Amino acid sequence: MDRSQRLEARLAVPLTLVALVTAAGTVGYWLLWRPYGATWLDAFYMTFITITTIGYGEPYPLDDRGRMFTVFVGTTGIASLFYVFGVFMDYLVEVGASGVRRKRLMEKKAAALREHVILVGLGRVGRQAAEELAQAGESFVVVERNLERVAWALEQGYLVLEGDATDDEVLKKAGVEHAKGLIVATGDDASNLFIVLSARALNSSLYIVARAEDADVLPKMLKAGADRVIDPYAIGGRRLASLVLHPAVVDFLETTLRRGGAPISIEDILITQDSPLAGKSIAELNLNRRYGVVVLALIRGEETIVSPPAEFVFEPGDQVIVMATVEQLERFVREMELQEGARRKERLAREAKGG
Structure with missing residues (x-):
């Protein structure tokens, strides 16, 4: 239920009370003034000026019964209107406070x-x-x-x-x-x-x-x-042309690059100083057989090497582009991170002892 619906639900009871008091007052004054030939408008007018505390003069005289009835209409009507006003003001305060709370909560989450x-x-x-x-x-x-x-x-x-x-x-x-x-x-x-x-x-x-x-x-x-x-327009234009010229290639790339539910995926991996891949060749690591990972390309500085040979040795700073199924990549990345973390701890321990 959104805020507007909550407000409508909260105002239902007080507005109903106001309507009932107005209806009862109109009928009551019409009955009291019927001998004077009063109209329904006269009766409604009297009810309105009573519950809103405007307090103009009565269109027709009131006896003791009429005055007591006016006391009843005024008391219940004013109470109903204050009820409506209170609910509405409470809603406004709640909306303002919730907005401030939400903003502070968002800022706190972002800071963390x-x-x-x-x-x-x-x-x-x-x-x-x-x-x-x-x-x-x-x-x-x-x-x-x-x-x-x-x-x-x-x-x-x-x-x-x-x-x-x-x-x-x-x-x-x-x-x-x-x-x-x-x-x-x-x-x-x-x-x-x-x-x-x-x-x-x-x-x-x-x-x-x-x-x-x-x-x-x-x-x-x-x-x-x-x-x-x-430039999104340039990219969109190239993609439109590619869909006509090479639709199968575009479909393949969209499938591999799409997140969530894609059967295969392409990822980039940065070779760090503590990476288990550093200093080893593609043949030595045997990534395809061990993890099902295919090395598509490697970026070293300004140079891009497509489909590097098996004897190629990874160095710290290399950016490796690999392809595999989502499950294979997740397992590969998870194991690499664990081994990298262990190597980093060992290196820091050696440096601490050496220092």
């Missing part, structure tokens, strides 16, 4: 996040990005100033902060200093450029992906600190 992604803007592009992040199970916080979009994000269960991301304080509340990535997806190039500048100043290691409407803005975004700049 580490290694998360910040998504700025919930237009058509931003919503697609949010859905992808949610399907991937990634921790992220949305920053949006449009109230309708904020309401939509809350309905989806997203962590959202209402505010302008061009303000450094808003970015700090979103945890930019502890985030690993930032997606800037508003439809305003000037705002996007300013957000990129601010975010880069607040976190030098942040990976920033920004949207650009104008192709001339792309180099400016990169100079401002963005790691990648995306």
Whole structure:
């Protein structure tokens, strides 16, 4: 039940009481003044000025019975109106307080996040990005100033902060200093450029992906600190052409890159100093037979090596692109992380003894 429905339910009883008092008063005054030829409007008017405490003169004389009846109508009517007023004011206070509580709760949750992604803007592009992040199970916080979009994000269960991301304080509340990535997806190039500048100043290691409407803005975004700049219209045009020219390839890539329910997946793995892959060749690791993982490519600095040979040796800093089923990749990544953690502890222990 939403707030408007809750308000209607809470107002049902007091409004019913007001209606009953008004109806009873109108009938009562009409009966009392029937000898004077009073109309229903005269009776309703008397009831109205009584329960609203306006207190103009009576249209017709009242005897003792009429005065006692007026006391009854005034008491019950005023009480009913105060009941309505009280319920409505309580609702307004509740809405205001819940909004403040929700905002504080969201800010508290965002401040507790580490290694998360910040998504700025919930237009058509931003919503697609949010859905992808949610399907991937990634921790992220949305920053949006449009109230309708904020309401939509809350309905989806997203962590959202209402505010302008061009303000450094808003970015700090979103945890930019502890985030690993930032997606800037508003439809305003000037705002996007300013957000990129601010975010880069607040976190030098942040990976920033920004949207650009104008192709001339792309180099400016990169100079401002963005790691990648995306033109959604250019990407959409290339995809349309590719669907005509190579539909099977596009379908395959969409299947492998789609999160949630995809049979196979493509992931990138960074080789660290403590990685169990460092210093070993593809043949020595035998990833395909042991884990069902296929090495598609490797990025080393500015060089990209497609389908590296079996004797190729991994080095720290290499970015490896691998493909396997979702289950195989999860098992592979989990084991690599466990071995990497154990190696890191051993290295730190040796360094501590050596120190």
